[in-house]
Amino acid sequence: MSPDPEPVGSPAPGDRDIREITAIMSLSLRIGELLLSSGAGASDVSAAMRNVAWACGLRGFTADVMFTQLTMSQQSSPEEPALVQFRQVRYREVDYGDLTDVDHLIRALLAGTIDRVEATHLLNRISSTGHPRPRWSVTVALGVMGGGVGMVLGGNWLVVAVAAAAAMLVDALQRQMGRRRLPTFYQQVAGGLLATLIAVGVAATPADVSPSLVVSTSIVMLLAGVNFLGAVQDALTGFPVTAGARILEAFLATAGIAAGVSGGLKAADLLGVDLGPLHPGAYSTTHLPVMVLGGAIAAAAYSFSAYAPSRSLVPIAAVAAVAVAVYVGALNRDFGVAWSSALAALLLGLISYPVAARWRIPTLVVVAAGITPFLPGLSIYRGLSLLATDASAALLAMVTAAAIAIALSSGAILGEYVAQPIRREARRLESKLAGPRLVGPHTVRGVRGLRRRRATKRVADPAPDRGRGSEPPPSP
Structure with a gap:
């Protein structure tokens, strides 16, 4: 048939x-x-x-x-x-x-x-599905992030308020340019120019506001979108072509910021407005609580603006606060800005892995938000402001900015490399050191491992089933 x-x-x-x-x-x-x-x-x-x-x-x-x-x-x-x-x-x-x-x-x-x-x-x-938050809330969050970075840099309450307003205006400008499909380079130029012009306007008033801190905080807001983490990770893991493309993209975005800030400084010179000396902020233990709080606010606000889950905001803020405390402590002991940033990023990478697992979010979310307060906006502004008067000092400041970016990325990735085996060995040690359980197993993971070992043993050495109350022979 x-x-x-x-x-x-x-x-x-x-x-x-x-x-x-x-x-x-x-x-x-x-x-x-x-x-x-x-x-x-x-x-x-x-x-x-x-x-x-x-x-x-x-x-x-x-x-x-x-x-x-x-x-x-x-x-x-x-x-x-x-x-x-x-x-x-x-x-x-x-x-x-x-x-x-x-x-x-x-x-x-x-x-x-x-x-x-x-x-x-x-x-x-x-x-x-669209974004879970309205666009205006993202603009407000970026303003809060600018204020938090102003706190980290040692600004007073007026600097924090002006920095927050400048960050929101820069975001609104870039959003309008993005709707017209203008390339990111021109958006960065416009953002850096607007931030510097706002600082120029503030300097023309009798208000006690440091224009350099206003520009620096706005630059950090622009640098937050430049992801150096992916570029360094690709270079370290054997993807040189992708790493080179990402580094080029980050370089063009940073060059756009530099062009915009440089144009704003030139406008200040033409208008006869003195932006005053550069005050990088007082990094001392007396300002440590304010700086820690500012770092936590900046990291949580950036993660909110990037549509991170609401449950992750508090853990991200806590991790960033610890990293800022380590950064300030290392800087007070004359480690230098680059090494202090590297140590803070290393700790950030170590803590982010278990925190991300606990709150069920990718580790990238914690790391990318946690390094936001450390981005080298101040060094970039210092290099651009000194370019016309002291070329050697300007070059040193720009090299410092590049060193900070590399230190942040490589330190965070190294922390991830170290955190994963540490967590695995900690689980094994916990299983060995745990006392006898009178009821129930040690952990669910231990029961799963025992089941896998028993299943493997049955496949390797099949034997007739034992009775319900019998136990397997003890291992030698």
């Missing part, structure tokens, strides 16, 4: 396989696109794409990450042609809320609680 014919219009088995492979690759690429656009490193994006494809049952594939393009290919056998898919990453907007949701999606997919179809539906919902 001949088998029943295939229904008319139904795909052949090979076509069904190709469609499933294509769907898996498309899901992996879309997840990689969202992670890369949110500032994740190329190694993290590549690992996430491979994990998603593997969890969905795809084998014989490769995943490649470039700065503006993601590629996946799959070849079932050497005799068959390879399937290749590309995805362009052109529009970049940091949204830590979407980043957190995608991180949870990946974990659920790897755990087997959802399948590929459910993951695709969840990803469609994440990518099609």
